[in-house]
Amino acid sequence: MYSKEIDLLINLLSSLQGIGPRSARRIALQLIAKKNTLMMPLGEMITDVAKLIEKCKICGNYDSKNPCSICTNEKRDENIICIVEEVSDLWALERGRLYQGVYHVLGGTLDAIRGISPEKLNIDYLFKKVREKKINEIILATSLTTAGQTTAHYIVSKFKGIDIKITRLARGLPAGGELDYLDEATLSQALYERISVNKEMDTKA
Numbered sequence: 001m002y003s004k005e006i007d008l009l010i011n012l013l014s015s016l017q018g019i020g021p022r023s024a025r026r027i028a029l030q031l032i033a034k035k036n037t038l039m040m041p042l043g044e045m046i047t048d049v050a051k052l053i054e055k056c057k058i059c060g061n062y063d064s065k066n067p068c069s070i071c072t073n074e075k076r077d078e079n080i081i082c083i084v085e086e087v088s089d090l091w092a093l094e095r096g097r098l099y100q101g102v103y104h105v106l107g108g109t110l111d112a113i114r115g116i117s118p119e120k121l122n123i124d125y126l127f128k129k130v131r132e133k134k135i136n137e138i139i140l141a142t143s144l145t146t147a148g149q150t151t152a153h154y155i156v157s158k159f160k161g162i163d164i165k166i167t168r169l170a171r172g173l174p175a176g177g178e179l180d181y182l183d184e185a186t187l188s189q190a191l192y193e194r195i196s197v198n199k200e201m202d203t204k205a
């Protein structure tokens with residue numbers, strides 16, 4: 001039905017998360033119809049981004065600078081690390097424009113069923129950073145999904161006995177919701193009113 005090239009384009013588009021074959025066909029048609037005004041510039045932009053963007057070696061953010069512009073910004077407090085699951089969560093927090101610390105992107109959550117063990121996440125490097133630098137506080141901003149909470153518990157357990165302030169985002173976030181779906185004000189509020197995990201642990205003990 002389609003030429004080999006169009007077929008390939010549709011296949012590539014439908015490999016994107018959230019885009020099924022029907023959407024892929026529609027997008028392909030739109031692109032072809034707007035060849036000069038949309039398809040060509042998009043193609044060039046994709047090539048540029050692919051060439052220029054790297055994963056930050058310190059925090060895991062994506063940027064054309066490595067270390068990224070957050071890690072190299074002198075105004076940011078590098079002694080406060082906010083731990084997030086994905087770069088999308090980092091972007092969500094940055095949209096709030098309130099947070100002045102730095103980040104650590106885990107690259108996912110622990111999940112025994114899917115075989116995601118601590119080694120598969122960027123966790124060891126987090127401990128290394130905390131040990132080597134004078135980190136005052138880590139903020140757990142993992143999602144309230146079961147996997148997100150399991151990951152947060154694991155991190156807290158690993159920091160047992162280490163003198164560091166551990167906080168988590170305040171309640172008020174929808175359970176099971178990912179940070180990216182929240183509006184900036186809610187997210188900034190949850191960050192501003194963050195709760196001490198150390199205290200919670202002491203009460204339980």
Ligand SMILES: [Zn+2]
Nearest residue numbers: 056059068071
């Ligand atoms: Zn960075």
